[in-house]
Amino acid sequence: MKLYKLLFYIFGLLLIFENFSCSKDKKLLSSTENKVSPNDFLSSNTYDFLIVEIQYVSGYEPTAACVDNLKTLLQQRINKNAGISVIQNTISSPGKSLYSLNDIKQIENSHRTQHTSGKTLTAYFLFFDGDYSENSGNAKVLGITYAKTSVAIFEKTIKAFSGGITQPSNANLESTVVNHEFGHLLGLVNNGTSMKASHQDIPNGSHCNDKNCLMYFNAETSDVIANIIGGVPSLDAQCIDDLRANGGK
Ligand SMILES: [Zn+2]
């Protein structure tokens, strides 16, 4: 169990970094994507079709289960009358072992193929073959939401902390990170989607205070460890209420 505690201590730290990154980032890639709000994801008012583009460095693609779990989350929680589509494509390795936020934005600029226009909203996930450059000590970042439609996943780092005999499955750890990051695109918690009732874990940023929730930020309790080992956490009722009040379902 010691290893699990280390893992989730690490996982907890990634969420702190992710929020710093998110709040500091004002230079977004496209003016259209810059204007996208959580309500645009949740409702069909402005955009009735969603394309999630998943781009990955060869060999670092998400598991099929991770992609299925993301689709399930989106189909359960967002209103897109014309549908939701997930497309995947590969890029060659940018050739780094560490990726900075600036690197990530430049790679997105060069490679992203889907952009928001008309009634079609797009989100972009990029899976890397390296670690985040801001890692320090034992703190390993697994994912960052760095713009209003953009997420980076450090798949190499995820692989290092999953799939072993004493580790969670690769699919479960990927899914937890990917779904959690999409929760931030949807404005959780209290970050673009306001709260119906108070449940923000304020000391830990835009996170939920329900330890069983997908949007929980936790350092090292065994309850959270058990949750992720047992499967991918779901959103709790309070996070779902918030999404419903902002156009979701
Ligand atoms: Zn988070």
Ligand SMILES: [Zn+2]
């Ligand atoms: Zn919650």
